[in-house]
Amino acid sequence: MNSFRFPLLFFIYKAHLFLPYLSTTTNNILLNIHPDGSQRQLSSFRDHQTSKKTVASSATAKSTGKSTASSVIVVKPNGKAAVSSANPMEPNAATDLSSMHGDQVMFFREVSLGPREAELMFRVIHFWEARNPNTKTLIGQEMLLIDREGTVIQGFVPASRVGRYELAAGSVYKLINFFGSRSKDQYRVADHSATASFSWNSSLSVLENPPVQIPEDRFRFHTYEEFKSNCDSKGDLYDYVGHMKLVNGQTMTDHIVLDEADIAEKRHLCVHVQTHDGPVMKLYLWDKAASDFCQKFKSYGSIPSVLLVTTVNPKHLGGTLALTSMSSSRVFMDADVQPSKEYLEWLVSNSEIANRVAAEVVTKPESVTLEELYSYIKQKTSKVAWFECTATIDDVVQGSAWYYISCGGCNSKAVKGPTSLICNNKRCGKSEVTGVPQYLTKISVYDKSEQALFVILGDAGKDLTGKHAAELVANYFETNVGVGSDHCVPVPDALLEAIGKTCKFIVKVSDHNLTGKTQTITVTKILPAEAPLPSTPDGISKTGGDGSGPFGAFRDSAGDRARKATESLESDEAKRSKSG
Known part of the structure; x- marks a missing residue:
């Protein structure tokens, strides 16, 4: 036993010396x-x-x-x-x-x-x-x-x-x-x-059959109050879901048509949206988000109601809260994803709550005088915009047609074809249409600063007369049986009776106004003139609207206010490309 002890200890000693070299x-x-x-x-x-x-x-x-x-x-x-x-x-x-x-x-x-x-x-x-x-x-x-x-x-x-x-x-x-x-x-x-x-x-490979289940998507929603508190912070971008009230100023009806060429030229569209019974907000969709919106909107058999947009940026535009899409934004509607499906179910079950805010009052255009309106049009940097003007009707232009025949599907002008009426809008796609008379009435108006020529278009005429153009045209031909269908119908009394009325007009400054092709301004909505605000004992309006109030010295002209709002909207467009 002792004879083997010395070789074993020697081997362990040698191995110990060798270990540092091995390591x-x-x-x-x-x-x-x-x-x-x-x-x-x-x-x-x-x-x-x-x-x-x-x-x-x-x-x-x-x-x-x-x-x-x-x-x-x-x-x-x-x-x-x-x-x-x-x-x-x-x-x-x-x-x-x-x-x-x-x-x-x-x-x-x-x-x-x-x-x-x-x-x-x-x-x-x-x-x-x-x-x-x-x-x-x-x-x-x-x-x-x-x-x-x-x-x-x-x-x-x-x-x-x-x-x-x-x-x-x-x-x-x-x-x-x-x-x-x-x-x-x-x-x-x-x-x-x-x-x-x-x-x-880095090495990246696709897994055709993942060993575990991975969720499809995840959303981060914010409420109106949360968006408002984070407005202009340039912080996290959250998702939004709600129902649509207006698309580019058009109400959500079966006749709504998206002008994709105009949207592509302007690179954006505006949707008024609302979550449940909360406040209505403007949502601006830019570039690819605008294109995706148009594509999805047309793909539905009926007009979609729910809109879900991811990673939106809350901003103050024109003094109100607005949401803008970013380069990271995605667009979904009605049944596209689970959150939009759930919201659609709520909307169907609570239509009376969703309709509490009327579509015509969700827009709050800048209030201007006629002089300020023309001042805005003359500015080189001006863009298409909507304004509110209070003016008195001086006259209704006569001697020319006060209505036009529209396509019953899209409200575009219909023209005579070989055998029937044809829609003049190529995107409508209807070769034969039913003609419907629509208002196209020129009126002369004035306020304390200027005179102007307005043209009342479409449903705005009903706001003024209380009757559809089709009803007034049909009444004329019923009482004048022998008159041909191509006869020029004179201006009806319902329009002439409006002379002398003071109304609040929602008007649109169009590209034609900005390029100088016409000075006639389109009216999209007519509201009754409100009673004047009560004045203080010294005769100054409580709002300081005459410029002499506490904030009057800092009050911009309407043209400047509209220009600044538009510039604010587009100033972040460049940043949007790296928004994430």
């Missing part, structure tokens, strides 16, 4: 050599030095002929494991480990700042381009991602790597290696403080 050749990682020739990691000197707890990994270290790399799993203080590599120059180390341990996929809630050699599994909800607001240079590609826990995070691909990865909204991917960058403070689209940025060693 040097394996990047300071101790390995256990198994009989089958494989190397099993036991511990890491580096992790002992940094006081991080490590556990054994079943990954087999692979020899490259030059150096040996091995991956370890570092247990963080929260008990979660994160993959790291003993050799940071070997990007495949984390890949090998992740492929063998699917349970080590990192959740979005675990993503922190800095480079991460870890694996993420997620669904791409949406992606869009980020461009410099001034030069329009591509900055990168931004993404909205969701993992199996339903956590949403923002992703980013730098401009130099855009196009390297094939992305499809709705598909599930596996990302290995990324950089956790700090989320921007302005225009954030997710709650998480970090963004998963694709780095030089």
